[in-house]
Amino acid sequence: MSHVTIHPSILSADFAALGQALESIGTxxxxxxxxxxxxxxxxxxxxxxxxxxxxxxxxxxxxxHLMIEDPDRWAPQYAEAGAASVTFHAEAAGAPxxxxxxxxxxxxxxxxxLKPTTPLxxxxxxxxxxxxxxxxxxxxxxGGQPFLESSLPKIRAAVEAIGxxxxxxxxxxxxxxxxVERIAEAGASCFVAGSAVFGAKDPSAAVEKIRGxxxx
Ligand code: DX5
Ligand code: ZN
Numbered sequence: 132m133s134h135v136t137i138h139p140s141i142l143s144a145d146f147a148a149l150g151q152a153l154e155s156i157g158t159x160x161x162x163x164x165x166x167x168x169x170x171x172x173x174x175x176x177x178x179x180x181x182x183x184x185x186x187x188x189x190x191x192x193x194x195x196h197l198m199i200e201d202p203d204r205w206a207p208q209y210a211e212a213g214a215a216s217v218t219f220h221a222e223a224a225g226a227p228x229x230x231x232x233x234x235x236x237x238x239x240x241x242x243x244x245l246k247p248t249t250p251l252x253x254x255x256x257x258x259x260x261x262x263x264x265x266x267x268x269x270x271x272x273x274g275g276q277p278f279l280e281s282s283l284p285k286i287r288a289a290v291e292a293i294g295x296x297x298x299x300x301x302x303x304x305x306x307x308x309x310x311v312e313r314i315a316e317a318g319a320s321c322f323v324a325g326s327a328v329f330g331a332k333d334p335s336a337a338v339e340k341i342r343g344x345x346x347x
Pocket of ligand 2: 140163196
């Protein structure tokens with residue numbers, strides 16, 4: 132079993148108290164920041180100025196998930212702003228191989244995300260350029276949606292396709308104490324959880340609970 136990492140999504144935190152949200156997840160490995168532009172997804176969250184500021188104050192690495200159109204234009208700037216990893220969507224990228232290289236050249240890890248209905252095949256020609264592959268297990272746009280069971284065979288296939296290349300398989304959407312064991316069993320090692328962490332009374336304890344179940 133590969134090393135388990137837990138990335139709480141601040142989409143489910145109090146946007147008026149993001150600093151406190153960061154402090155409340157000290158047990159996490161990184162903080163997942165969902166950037167939405169109201170075009171690629173029907174929701175609008177935050178952008179470069181907020182990510183830059185979070186990068187300055189956060190003691191946790193920033194895992195930036197771009198749900199935006201034209202990531203070819205914007206993604207490298209998130210790397211320059213201090214993100215530890217930048218994830219763009221395969222469905223939105225014009226030149227994913229070039230984009231992954233630019234993200235790496237700007238100093239961040241490069242990751243590509245697949246929506247639930249995007250076949251894994253789309254990722255195969257890009258794998259060698261990636262540090263992480265994100266398998267979405269809900270339609271991107273909102274927190275608190277139920278986990279899509281159809282993502283489990285896709286996670287298994289992704290792990291198999293990656294083989295020994297050392298690319299992290301991240302899963303985002305509906306990750307909770309109820310679902311995480313099955314997701315880990317399918318082979319994922321990086322877990323994004325929004326509502327299950329920030330909806331809990333003690334977010335740090337919720338992170339540890341999810342980690343414990345994933346690592347069994
Ligand atoms: C959804 C976002 C997720 C979201 C997950 O489009 O990409 O990161 O915050 O929320 P939960 O864990 O509540 O499904
Ligand atoms: Zn996300």
